Amino acid sequence: MQxxxxxxxxxxxxxxxxxxFELKAEELFLQAKLPGxxxxxxxxxxxxxxxxxxxxxxxxxxxTHRGHGHMIAKGADVNKMMAELYGKETGYCKGKGGSMxxxxxxxxxxxxxxxxxxxxxxxxxxxxxxxxxxxDSVVVSFFGDGASNRGAFHEALNWASVYRLPVIFLNENNQxxxxxxxxxxxxxxxxxxxxxxxxIPGVIVDGNDVIAVYEVVKEAVDRARSGGGPTLIEAKxxxxxxxxxxxxxxxRNESEVNEKxxxxxxxxxxxxxxxxGMITDAEKESIWREAEQEIKNAVNFAEKSKYPEPESALxxxxxxxxxxxx
Amino acid sequence: xxxxxxxxxxxxxxxxxxQRDPTIFTYGEDIAKQGGIFGAYKPILGKYQDRILDTxxxxxxxxxxxxxxxxxxxxxxxxxxxxxxxFTGMTAVANQIMKFKYMTGGQGKIHLILRxxxxxxxxxxxxxxxxxxxxxxxIPGIKIIVPSTPxxxxxxxxxxxxxxxxxxxxxxxxxxxxxxxxxxxxxxxxFGKADIKKEGKDVTVVTTSRMVHExxxxxxxxxxxxxxxxxxxxxxxxxxxxxxxxxxVKKTHRLVIAHETWRRGGWGAEIAATVQEEAFDYLxxxxxxxxxxxxxxxxxxxxQDFVVPDYNSVINEVRKVLxx
Ligand SMILES: Cc1ncc(C[n+]2csc(CCOP(=O)(O)OP(=O)(O)O)c2C)c(N)n1
Ligand SMILES: [Mg+2]
Numbered sequence: 001m002q003x004x005x006x007x008x009x010x011x012x013x014x015x016x017x018x019x020x021f022e023l024k025a026e027e028l029f030l031q032a033k034l035p036g037x038x039x040x041x042x043x044x045x046x047x048x049x050x051x052x053x054x055x056x057x058x059x060x061x062x063x064t065h066r067g068h069g070h071m072i073a074k075g076a077d078v079n080k081m082m083a084e085l086y087g088k089e090t091g092y093c094k095g096k097g098g099s100m101x102x103x104x105x106x107x108x109x110x111x112x113x114x115x116x117x118x119x120x121x122x123x124x125x126x127x128x129x130x131x132x133x134x135x136d137s138v139v140v141s142f143f144g145d146g147a148s149n150r151g152a153f154h155e156a157l158n159w160a161s162v163y164r165l166p167v168i169f170l171n172e173n174n175q176x177x178x179x180x181x182x183x184x185x186x187x188x189x190x191x192x193x194x195x196x197x198x199x200i201p202g203v204i205v206d207g208n209d210v211i212a213v214y215e216v217v218k219e220a221v222d223r224a225r226s227g228g229g230p231t232l233i234e235a236k237x238x239x240x241x242x243x244x245x246x247x248x249x250x251x252r253n254e255s256e257v258n259e260k261x262x263x264x265x266x267x268x269x270x271x272x273x274x275x276x277g278m279i280t281d282a283e284k285e286s287i288w289r290e291a292e293q294e295i296k297n298a299v300n301f302a303e304k305s306k307y308p309e310p311e312s313a314l315x316x317x318x319x320x321x322x323x324x325x326x
Numbered sequence: 327x328x329x330x331x332x333x334x335x336x337x338x339x340x341x342x343x344x345q346r347d348p349t350i351f352t353y354g355e356d357i358a359k360q361g362g363i364f365g366a367y368k369p370i371l372g373k374y375q376d377r378i379l380d381t382x383x384x385x386x387x388x389x390x391x392x393x394x395x396x397x398x399x400x401x402x403x404x405x406x407x408x409x410x411x412x413f414t415g416m417t418a419v420a421n422q423i424m425k426f427k428y429m430t431g432g433q434g435k436i437h438l439i440l441r442x443x444x445x446x447x448x449x450x451x452x453x454x455x456x457x458x459x460x461x462x463x464x465i466p467g468i469k470i471i472v473p474s475t476p477x478x479x480x481x482x483x484x485x486x487x488x489x490x491x492x493x494x495x496x497x498x499x500x501x502x503x504x505x506x507x508x509x510x511x512x513x514x515x516x517f518g519k520a521d522i523k524k525e526g527k528d529v530t531v532v533t534t535s536r537m538v539h540e541x542x543x544x545x546x547x548x549x550x551x552x553x554x555x556x557x558x559x560x561x562x563x564x565x566x567x568x569x570x571x572x573x574x575v576k577k578t579h580r581l582v583i584a585h586e587t588w589r590r591g592g593w594g595a596e597i598a599a600t601v602q603e604e605a606f607d608y609l610x611x612x613x614x615x616x617x618x619x620x621x622x623x624x625x626x627x628x629x630q631d632f633v634v635p636d637y638n639s640v641i642n643e644v645r646k647v648l649x650x
Contacts, residue, residue, distance in 0.1 A: 062394075093430045094432070096431050101429040102430075103433055104433075118390075118421060118422055121390025121394065122390055125395035125402070126398040129394070129395040129400040130398065139394075152390070155382070159387045159391070316431055316432035318469075319490040320489065320491055
């Protein structure tokens with residue numbers, strides 16, 4: 001496929017924005033400025049970026065505990081994201097959710113999810129809604145290799161297949177579920193092989209190749225929009241950082257990580273762009289500088305924002321009443 | 327007024343609201359062809375066949391998909407088949423549906439209903455007989471309706487079908503065939519408004535669902551001894567009508583709480599604690615609770631009868647409060 005320069009630079013910019021957000025989140029967490037847990041998407045940026053380039057605003061996604069990249073690629077406001085990581089009242093969830101519960105229903109993000117595989121049934125439901133409304137929207141459900149061992153994954157794929165729902169199940173196989181290597185816990189070599197059991201297409205893609213991801217997701221999205229039902233895509237990648245910031249990482253050695261770092265998606269795509277003559281040093285510099293500035297502004301916004309009033313903890317349970325005082 | 331059954335009342339509520347609102351649809355196991363195991367969906371069969379779906383036996387998706395469908399603009403009514411099988415997909419209810427709005431800072435309108443049968447029937451044994459409504463009162467995030475009559479079933483369910491919050495509806499198996507008066511004209515019953523099923527001045531019995539009928543039977547027997555029981559049907563547990571309960575206790579000065587679910591940690595304990603906090607000086611005796619004995623529901627009829635409360639259990643506790 002031929003792509004124009006602006007389109008490809010768009011991929012690069014999104015990945016760089018995600019990378020900068022994540023590097024800053026890591027730094028802030030290590031400085032003890034952020035409470036809770038942070039799961040970084042570093043090294044996996046190509047998946048969210050390539051996938052989301054196929055989506056419209058009214059398409060839905062369900063995300064995971066490692067969800068910052070999905071949010072940014074779907075068009076979320078990084079100020080509100082950063083403020084949420086700080087637990088500030090200007091955050092996406094007014095400080096009630098934190099990193100693992102960021103959502104923006106207005107742009108179709110039906111939630112990050114603190115429960116592994118928690119998003120898959122939700123994605124199926126959104127798919128049922130689309131079908132009943134006779135729309136041509138789609139849902140992309142992101143989930144990890146570990147999540148594919150939960151019952152919810154199997155129930156969701158069977159269900160989506162039976163009803164031919166417009167749901168793309170996008171597995172991010174980063175080789176680990178916290179401390180456990182996928183090969184130790186998973187009955188198949190390729191998670192995509194599980195598609196056979198549900199009579200749907202199963203596709204493997206290099207998750208560190210943004211164009212490849214874009215193309216396989218495009219095929220699946222086109223099929224889903226035209227009533228062809230769900231697809232399982234396994235994007236093979238590697239989790240460069242620990243499971244969470246602060247992970248002692250006792251389950252692998254540094255040399256393995258260094259070797260995998262050679263294949264990380266941003267510098268790989270950068271080389272491609274240079275080879276194709278699609279980017280100059282100056283353009284590259286300015287994309288990085290802009291991203292750094294954007295994230296700096298987000299940190300500024302978050303730090304200047306107030307913590308929520310303690311009493312606001314009693315709001316937002318229900319739409320119609322408070323729900324705590326009886 | 328016409329006389330219809332409890333399950334017909336549910337069916338009428340569905341039919342009326344489905345006519346009004348094209349986003350309402352319903353799904354679950356074994357519902358699209360026979361209209362549900364108790365026939366409640368018969369009125370919509372044939373009329374809205376594209377909005378009533380049989381599903382795989384996949385409880386986590388039955389419940390979790392309701393959240394996704396409601397966020398995407400529909401009003402799903404998902405059936406749980408038997409209350410016991412809420413546990414099978416419980417994580418989708420407790421970790422997703424009940425938490426979504428709160429943990430996202432109030433985003434989305436989660437207009438979904440989970441509904442189905444609960445409670446005992448004739449020897450259904452431990453995995454088809456539970457009443458577990460207390461769990462959903464304990465965990466924040468869902469409204470609970472527990473109707474006892476066709477009138478309440480229809481009015482509460484119609485309100486649920488217009489609500490913008492998740493609702494769980496427990497329909498007692500022994501009530502589906504029960505008949506009662508329902509007006510011809512349309513009506514809605516608001517959540518959080520208890521109903522005095524029988525006025526009385528000597529002792530208040532706060533109850534729901536099947537135990538409303540057992541309490542009414544108990545009150546008839548006790549009336550023969552000159553004991554005048556007030557039977558208060560809460561109708562909804564989240565929210566529950568504290569004002570009416572306190573008012574009734576301030577009048578009768580005595581309280582018994584009767585539910586089919588286990589006595590230990592049952593919702594009656596919450597009501598009892600609240601009443602002693604807020605109306606201690608009005609009480610002329612201890613607050614007594616009626617509930618199942620703290621074992622599972624056994625199979626053999628004499629065993630089930632021993633474990634699960636009935637009108638005699640209510641009579642016994644009323645006598646204790648009155649010291650007669
Ligand atoms: C149901 C559930 N079980 C366990 C956990 C704890 N946990 C959080 S992330 C994780 C590993 C998930 O692995 P994977 O799905 O591969 O996603 P990754 O972290 O690699 O992106 C575990 C076990 C959880 N959050 N939810
Ligand atoms: Mg993983």
